[in-house]
Amino acid sequence: MWSEFLDWFPDDEACLGYLERLRWPQGFVCPRCGQAGEPYRASRKRLMCRGCRYQCTATAGTVFDKTRTPLRSWFAAVWYVTNQKYGVSALGLQRVLGLGSYQTAWTLLHRLRRAMVRPGRERLSGVVEVDETYVGGPARGAKKGCLPSPEAEARLPHGTKSIVAIAVEVHEPKGFGRIRLRRVPDASERSLLPFVQEAIEPDSLVRTDGAFAYRSLPERGYRRHRIVLLGSEDPAHVSMPAVHRVASLLKRWLLGTHQGGVQPQQLDYYLDEYTFRFNRRASQSRGLLFYRLLEQAVVTDPVTYAEVVAPNG
Numbered sequence: 001m002w003s004e005f006l007d008w009f010p011d012d013e014a015c016l017g018y019l020e021r022l023r024w025p026q027g028f029v030c031p032r033c034g035q036a037g038e039p040y041r042a043s044r045k046r047l048m049c050r051g052c053r054y055q056c057t058a059t060a061g062t063v064f065d066k067t068r069t070p071l072r073s074w075f076a077a078v079w080y081v082t083n084q085k086y087g088v089s090a091l092g093l094q095r096v097l098g099l100g101s102y103q104t105a106w107t108l109l110h111r112l113r114r115a116m117v118r119p120g121r122e123r124l125s126g127v128v129e130v131d132e133t134y135v136g137g138p139a140r141g142a143k144k145g146c147l148p149s150p151e152a153e154a155r156l157p158h159g160t161k162s163i164v165a166i167a168v169e170v171h172e173p174k175g176f177g178r179i180r181l182r183r184v185p186d187a188s189e190r191s192l193l194p195f196v197q198e199a200i201e202p203d204s205l206v207r208t209d210g211a212f213a214y215r216s217l218p219e220r221g222y223r224r225h226r227i228v229l230l231g232s233e234d235p236a237h238v239s240m241p242a243v244h245r246v247a248s249l250l251k252r253w254l255l256g257t258h259q260g261g262v263q264p265q266q267l268d269y270y271l272d273e274y275t276f277r278f279n280r281r282a283s284q285s286r287g288l289l290f291y292r293l294l295e296q297a298v299v300t301d302p303v304t305y306a307e308v309v310a311p312n313g
């Protein structure tokens with residue numbers, strides 16, 4: 001409920017207090033000398049260590065560091081991102097928060113996406129389907145006659161597609177567990193093997209198609225279940241239902257929520273957001289998702305605007 005948000009976070013000060021408790025759940029610890037204990041309050045934001053007199057803020061070194069956006073707008077963005085089933089586009093966020101520019105909303109969402117991957121998260125295990133899919137290219141789902149959003153205008157040029165590797169835990173007798181997604185340059189062994197090794201626990205049963213790229217899985221400690229597609233009698237969605245399902249949901253989300261306007265260089269972060277949502281889809285409490293994302297945001301390094309616009313650039 002939005003009214004709950006307004007009650008909990010009436011101003012920036014309330015947000016700052018919340019971040020302080022997230023960052024130092026056991027009470028303040030000086031980032032420089034390590035001394036624990038209630039700091040001096042040098043100002044509304046500045047905390048000063050009683051031992052070494054080092055000054056810091058609760059936002060320093062986090063994803064909220066050095067941004068001109070008020071903390072409350074950040075919190076509201078986190079609230080929207082975690083309370084809307086499919087998340088929110090930059091244009092949507094700009095509207096609901098009344099942000100001055102589209103660019104501000106876009107950057108804010110991208111910075112939050114950096115906080116969606118939990119460091120040291122566990123690998124998938126059990127029975128895991130792995131395959132690749134193509135994402136991007138012309139947004140065929142876009143309706144004619146609609147006003148294009150800035151995102152849609154920035155749509156990929158025709159024919160520009162990215163390959164996304166997908167791993168999905170398969171539950172028996174039915175249902176899916178967690179997923180991992182990664183953009184890969186091609187469907188070669190050199191691209192796909194590292195993905196499998198980082199995404200899946202050894203000794204898992206990995207279901208793949210007959211592709212050459214997966215041939216060495218048994219040597220790497222995986223059990224491989226090779227599914228050979230026998231012509232059109234056995235389409236991919238029958239033999240690899242989990243990957244097929246996740247691929248189609250992902251594409252629908254990119255086209256629907258984000259109007260297909262995802263640049264290849266930013267696709268990685270949309271994949272992170274999708275993974276965050278999918279892996280927490282069963283969560284009963286939206287409040288818990290809000291908490292989790294903020295909790296990860298305070299341990300995520302700051303990202304400059306340049307890094308957001310041109311990752312790996």
Ligand SMILES: [Zn+2]
Binds near residue numbers: 030031033034052
């Ligand atoms: Zn200190």
